[in-house]
Amino acid sequence: MPDARRGRWAVAAMFFANGFLTGSWAPQIPVLLTRLEIGRFTLGLLILLFGLGAIAAMVWCGHLIARHGSRAVVRWFSLCAGFGLLLVALAPSVAMAAPAMILFGGVIGGMDVAMNANAVAVERKLGRAIMSSSHGFWSLGGFVGGSLGGFAIQHYGHLAHAAVAGVLALVVVLPAMRHLVGEDKPVTQSHARFTLPRTAAIYLIGIMALFSMIPEGAVLDWSALYLRQELGTDLATAGFAFAAFSGVMALMRFFGDRVRNRFGAVKTLRISALLAASGMLVAGLSPDPWLAIGAFAFCGLGTANMVPIAFSAAGNQSGLSSGAGLSVVSTMGYCGILVAPSGIGFLAEHTGFGPVFVILSGLLVVVFLMAGLAHRADFVSTR
Template sequence: MSTDTLAAAAVRGRWAIAAIFFVNGFVTGSWAPQIPVFLHRLEITETTLGLLILLFGAGAVSAMVWAGHLIPRYGSRAVTSLFAISCCFGLLLVALAPNVWTAAIAMYVFGGTIGATDVSMNANAVTVEKKLGRAIMSSSHGFWSLGGFVGGGLGGIAIQAWGHLAHAAIVSVVATVIVAAAIGKIVTDLPVADEHRKFVLPRTPGVYIIGLMALLCMNSEGAVLDWGALYLRQELGTDIATAGFAFGAFAGAMALMRFLGDGVRNRFGAVAAFRTSALVAAAGMLVAGLAPWPWLVIAAFAVSGLGIANMVPILFSAAGNQAGTSPGAGMSVVTTMGYSGILLAPSVIGFVGERTGFAPIFVAISGLMLAVMLASGMTGTADQPARGAAPLQPS
C-alpha cells in the first residue's frame, strides 16, 4: 500500500474516531433530560435515583476493565466498533424499563456500553496519533463535549414534543447512523508485541501516577457538574436560571479549548501545555471559591474549564504510550481511575460541603490542581506519537 493511501486512511480514521467520540457524548448527554421523566415514571425517590445512577457508574467502571482485556487481543478497532454499536441502544433500554428492578439492570448495561466504548475509542485515538505523528486527543474529546451539548440541549425539546420513549428511539437511530458510517473507516491498531497481548495490570508505576492525576482532574469536573449550581443558589443567593450557568459556562469553555488544544500541544509540547492548563484551572477554582458575586463565580468556572479541558486528554495520550505496557492496558487503568473520581467524588463533596459550605471545597480543589501540576513531567510520554514516530505524509 502506498504512502499516499496510508496517509489518506489515517486521516479518514481520525474523523471516524471523532464521530465515535461525538456519539458517546451525544448518548450520554441525552440521558440528562430523561432524568426527571425517569424519576416520575418509576415513582422513585431521589435516593433511589442516586443508587441507580451509581449502578450506571459501576457498569461503566467494570466494563472499562473488560475493554482493557479485549483490546490487546482483538485491537481497538474491533472493540470500538462492537461497543459503539451497543451504546447506541443503551438509553432506549433504560427508557423501556417498566419498573425499578429492570431499570437497575438497564442502567448497569447502559453504563457498561458507555464505559467500554470510552476506553476503546481513546485507545484507538492513540493509534491515530501514532499514524499521523501529531496530537488529536484533545479535539477528539472536544467532539465528545460537542455531542454532550447537542444531546443535552435538544433532548428536553424532543421529550416535550414527542415523549421520552420517542426521544430515546430518535437518539438510537441518529447514533446508529453515525456509527454505521464511521466504523468502516476506523484505523487498524499498530502491531502489539506478543508479551503484551494478554491483559495484565501494568507493572509500570507511571501508569498509576497518571491514573491518580486523571482522578483528581475528573474529580474537579464532577465538582462543578454536581455542586456548582447548588453553590451559587444556596451560598450566593442567585436565582435558579443564573445558577444553571455554572456548569454551562464551564462546559462551553471546555469544549472550545479542547478543539484548540491539539494545536497548543503540538506547538509547545504536552508537559508545557499540561503545566499551563493546571495553573489556569487552579486560578479559576480559587477565584470561584473566594468570589462574592455570582457572575464572577460563573466567569471563574469558565476559566477553570479552559484549564481542565486538555488535562485529561493529555493524560490519556500519556497512558497509551507507556513503555512496557500495551495501549489498551494503560488506557484501561487510567480511564478507570479517572472515572472513579467522578463516581466517588459527588458523595464525598456533598458530605463535606453540607458541613463546611462549598466555597472551601473549590479552594481545596485549586490546591489539588497545583499538586497535579507538580507531576506534569509524567505527561512527557504523550508526545511520543507526535515526536517519536514518523508521520504518514503523501509522497
C-alpha cells in the same frame, strides 16, 4: 496518510456519538423518577449502577483491546451503545431498570476506553496530537444530545426520544466504522489472561486524571447550588456556572491540539493546571456570583486539555498496550466524576462549598507538580 486522515474523522464520529448518547441520557433522568414512581435515593442508586457498570467495563476493556485491537473493540461497543438508552427507557420497574443501567453504563464506558485507544493509534499515524479535539467532539455531542433531548421528550415521549437517539447514534457510527485505523503492533494471543499493569507510572498518571476530573465533577454537580445557596443568586443565574465552564472547555479542546503540538505535552499540562487551579481558587473565594461564574469559565479553560493529555500519556507507555494503560487511567479518572461528587456533597454540608472549591484548587496544583509524568504523551510517530 489518507487512511490516517479518514481514521481521524472516524474516531471523532465515535467521540461525538458517545457524547450524544450520554447527553441524551440527562433529560431522561426526571422521566425515570416519575415513571417508576421512585424517590431521589433510589434514583441515586440507579445512577450509581450506571457508574459502576461503566467502571467495570473500563477495567475489562483494556484486556479486550490487547487481544483484538482498538478498532474491533470500538466497533462492538459502539453498536451496542446504540441500544443502551432504549433498554433503560423500556424498563417497566426498578428490578428491570437496575440491570439496564449497568448495561448502559458498561457499553458507554467500554466505548470510551476503546475510542481513546483508537485516538492514540491515529495520533501515531498522523504524527500529531488529536486527543483534545476528539474530546471536543465528545463535548459537542453531549451538548447536542442534552439540548435536543428535553424538547423531544416533551413533544414525542421518552420512548420515541430514546429510540431516535439510538438510531441517530448508529447513523453516525456505522459509516465511520470502515474508516477506523488499527494499531501496527500485533495483539496478544487469545489465551492471554486478564491482568492489571504492574507499571507504577500508569497509576501515577491515573492519579493525575483523577485530580483533573474531580473538579470537573464538582462543578457539574454543585456549582449551581453554590451560587444559589451561598452567593445568593437566582436560579437562572446559577445555571450559568456550569454552562460557562463546559462551554469554554469544549471550545478550548478544539484548539488544544495546536497548543500541545506547539509547546509539548508537559508544558501545556503545567500551564493548564495553573489556569484551572487559579480559576477554582477564585471561584471558592468569590463574594460575587458573576465573578464566580467567570472564575469557573477560567477553570474550564485550563481543564480542557488536562484529561486528553493524561489519556495520551497513558496510551503511549512503553512496554504496555494502549488499551491496558487507558483502561487504568480511565477507570481512575472517571471515579472523579462518578464517585467523588457524593463525598464532596457530604463535606460541603459541614464546611460549605467555598472551602471545598479552594481545596480542589490544591488538587490541580498537585497535577502541576506531577506534569513531568506526561512526557509520554509526546509520542513517537509511526508516520
